[in-house]
Amino acid sequence: AQSVTQLGSHVSVSEGALVLLRCNYSSSVPPYLFWYVQYPNQGLQLLLKYTSAATLVKGINGFEAEFKKSETSFHLTKPSAHMSDAAEYFCAVSAKGGSQGNLIFGKGTKLSVKP
């Protein structure tokens, strides 16, 4: 069984500050891990994904995430927040080798960026 826990339903940062959104996963098999962003009234956009090729994954819009097996974590970071980063972010897991259309999502973290 797989699950995802996102720590913090709301995170607020100042423009230019570091963004850190936390995600811990549980998986009985090697996982695929994803971060998606959702802007108001829109669908989900893929930021990045981990498929075991490299533990540090770079995504779009300056985001990156590091897979740490020992900590079962896949935290999302961005060195400098921009106002346009304000959105809701979802971490998700699927089973490698299994059906990958079935994503298990975390509850989401709403990111606010203050000017």
Add this chain to the structure above:
Amino acid sequence: KAGVTQTPRYLIKTRGQQVTLSCSPISGHRSVSWYQQTPGQGLQFLFEYFSETQRNKGNFPGRFSGRQFSNSRSEMNVSTLELGDSALYLCASSFESASTGNTIYFGEGSWLTVV
């Protein structure tokens, strides 16, 4: 390349009615999944289709059903609508690769309001 297209984008139905939502995946994608998003429950997996066969099903009552056509387009149907079915319904498609894993792309969703 066109993205995942969902229709209709917005609809209002009355309790007890039924509704059909449509999803056209990205060209070449054979896997289509459906998710329900609500403020209370977050993003929940409904079902996944691959080559016209339901491959996975989430924990939803039988009122929720779906199908996939030979051109990979998919529909989902909800019968005997309840107020709690009000949600954003998201469709996602992917081109499966056993070696690199899926990149799963989402549509903008169909907003269903049940009154």
